[in-house]
Amino acid sequence: MNGYEPDFWHWWILALGLIIVETLVPGTFFLWMGISAIVLGLVAWLVPAMGWETQLMLFAVLSLVSIVGWRWWQRKHPEETDQPTLNRRGEQYVGQVFTLETAIENGFGKVRVGDSLWRAQGADAAAGARVRVTAANGVILVVEPVD
Known part of the structure; x- marks a missing residue:
């Protein structure tokens, strides 16, 4: 044995840490790394002679496959x-x-929605005219006159 060799329980502790990080920093990224560490801990328990280099490489591959696989499935x-x-x-x-x-002048005006004002984009129209929202372009409501 040359230096430090991780045991199976080290991977389970890492898995617990990664899952805790996932609860604090959501995004389902650390979750899949934690699941990979659990799986690797199980493999390391079943094959105790596996070297740390192999374990680290297997962790990287499992993490990559699980994260990419989850994103693809989503x-x-x-x-x-x-x-x-x-x-x-x-x-x-x-x-x-x-x-x-x-009024909508040069393509832009404002429309009242509840207690707030939204920027409106559409054909020129006078203040007080009734308009229908046809789309939302970010924070701008695209409108058309109501006949």
Whole structure:
């Protein structure tokens, strides 16, 4: 034995640490590294003669495969929700009709939505005109006049 050789329980302690970090820094990145460390701890327990170089390489490969695999699976199976526009507030207003607070001149004006003012983009229209939101472009509501 030349120097330090990690034991199986070292990988389980690392896994616990990585999973704790995941709870503090969300993003499902450290979770998969923690799961890889759990798997590697199990492999190191079953094959105690495995050298630290092999363990480290296996941890890197398992981590990479699990993270890339999870990202690929997430893209192929997006999470369905009953509120798809929850964190996209502007998109929640698409299809609704509002009154212009300030005239749309040179393509831009302001529309009152509840207790706030939103920048509106569309064809020129006078203040007080009714407009329908057709899209949201970031924080700008794209509107068209209501006939």
